[in-house]
Amino acid sequence: MKEKLLSLCKFIFGLGFWISALSFGMQAYEIMLSKSSENVSFMMFILFTILNTNSILFGKYVVKDKFLMWGAISNLIVCIITLTLIQIY
Numbered sequence: 001m002k003e004k005l006l007s008l009c010k011f012i013f014g015l016g017f018w019i020s021a022l023s024f025g026m027q028a029y030e031i032m033l034s035k036s037s038e039n040v041s042f043m044m045f046i047l048f049t050i051l052n053t054n055s056i057l058f059g060k061y062v063v064k065d066k067f068l069m070w071g072a073i074s075n076l077i078v079c080i081i082t083l084t085l086i087q088i089y
Contacts, residue, residue, distance in 0.1 A: 017074065031082065056072045
């Protein structure tokens, strides 16, 4: 029972990263369309980048869950793209 609950928690946590990557992707898309990053916080995306890097290491070395790790990697990639777009626009 404990293993099933742990697996479910890891899955939900990993799914959260994938959903987060999708929402950050929409933010990046909006910046590209509007050619403006006026209402986007650079510091927030720096913090998300740091947290996602930590989550990748946590997923790989602590819980050894590839779904969680790749969710965090996708989130990190989208955060880096958004940071780049903030710098451009």
